[in-house]
Amino acid sequence: MRLNRDFYSANALKLAPRLIGKKLVRIIGGKKLTARIVETEAYYGPEDKACHAYRNRRTKRTEVMYYPGGYSYVYLIYGMYCCLNIVCGPPESPQAVLIRAVEPLNNIDVFMKNRKGNAAKLQMANLTNGPGKLCQAMNIDHKLNGLDLIKNTDLYILNGNSPPKLVSAPRVNINYAQEYCNKLWRWYDPESIFVSVKKKNKCTQNYKPSIT
DNA sequence: AGCAGGATCCGCT
DNA sequence: GCGGATCCTGCTT
Numbered sequence: 001m002r003l004n005r006d007f008y009s010a011n012a013l014k015l016a017p018r019l020i021g022k023k024l025v026r027i028i029g030g031k032k033l034t035a036r037i038v039e040t041e042a043y044y045g046p047e048d049k050a051c052h053a054y055r056n057r058r059t060k061r062t063e064v065m066y067y068p069g070g071y072s073y074v075y076l077i078y079g080m081y082c083c084l085n086i087v088c089g090p091p092e093s094p095q096a097v098l099i100r101a102v103e104p105l106n107n108i109d110v111f112m113k114n115r116k117g118n119a120a121k122l123q124m125a126n127l128t129n130g131p132g133k134l135c136q137a138m139n140i141d142h143k144l145n146g147l148d149l150i151k152n153t154d155l156y157i158l159n160g161n162s163p164p165k166l167v168s169a170p171r172v173n174i175n176y177a178q179e180y181c182n183k184l185w186r187w188y189d190p191e192s193i194f195v196s197v198k199k200k201n202k203c204t205q206n207y208k209p210s211i212t
Numbered sequence: 213a214g215c216a217g218g219a220t221c222c223g224c225t
Numbered sequence: 226g227c228g229g230a231t232c233c234t235g236c237t238t
Contacts, residue, residue, distance in 0.1 A: 052219080080221080081221070116222095130220070131220075171219075172220095173218085176217095177219095
């Protein structure tokens with residue numbers, strides 16, 4: 001079952017932990033690549049200094065963040081890598097969840113072929129343990145920006161089980177975000193070897209999802 | 213029209 | 226641990 005609009009309409013702080021364990025699906029070249037989401041980060045709209053839509057910044061690039069929950073937001077970073085985000089919350093509320101790491105579940109040979117360089121071959125985890133790496137491995141680029149994941153046939157997310165444990169930690173590489181760089185807005189499955197940054201610091205803690 | 217900087221990764225030390 | 230690759234975005238002029 002695909003996730004529905006209701007699921008994606010939660011705010012980023014709620015959706016990010018809930019996406020752990022869900023299955024990202026990418027259809028490419030007649031093959032279906034499936035991967036379990038193991039690490040996410042929330043970008044919490046106009047108040048969040050690390051968010052592209054901080055202070056309601058609205059440009060050609062950030063426009064999709066104002067779409068209803070459930071659309072894709074893919075952008076280029078450092079001139080060479082793409083990052084996949086899931087737009088969330090109600091329409092006109094520019095929030096998103098960055099998919100930072102996944103675990104390939106099938107067609108591993110295709111993931112491997114899509115990754116460039118030798119590092120990917122050295123160890124399995126290197127295939128998809130980072131936002132740029134997973135986009136490369138699953139052939140996700142700017143052409144997949146602004147898609148409705150509820151209807152689209154090339155990229156979507158299926159339901160899946162939450163892991164037994166979940167950890168929250170500070171987000172990665174947002175040092176410019178001042179007081180927001182210490183928010184525990186990154187979540188990951190501590191049992192997965194595909195998590196990009198597992199180093200614990202004083203902020204890292206176990207996360208208990210709330211019912212509401 | 214020009215410029216500074218970035219939600220990253222890789223290879224080398 | 227470090228620096229280079231590489232180019233789009235957004236802001237300034």
